[in-house]
Amino acid sequence: MFVSVVLDPGSEERARELANIIAQYGFEKVQRGVWESALIHPDTLVRLKYDLDRATDAFDRIRIYQYPVEGTLVISYLKDKKWQKLVSRPPAQK
Secondary structure (H helix, E strand, O other), rough: EEEEEEEEEEOHHHHHHHHHHHHOOOOOOEEEOOOEEEEOHHHHHHHHHHHHHHOOOOOEEEEEEEEEOOOEEEEEEEOOOEEEEEEEEOOOOO
């Protein structure tokens, strides 16, 4: 599964801490605040979310783009210390 992690940290110190966590999972930094991995197991992604959640506060914003997940694009985002999920499904065939 392809995964992209986008960070909007509340401070420079937090940015460094979160970048170190993401790098430990083998992600490649592709832009400022953006990391990608073409091959990540779903169980590993669960652990990454847990580790990111532990290192953040309410001022930090994180979005994780996953594709494919059962043929859909899934966007997970951390807002106010709670993970939420958006699922983009193709339009129904008529």
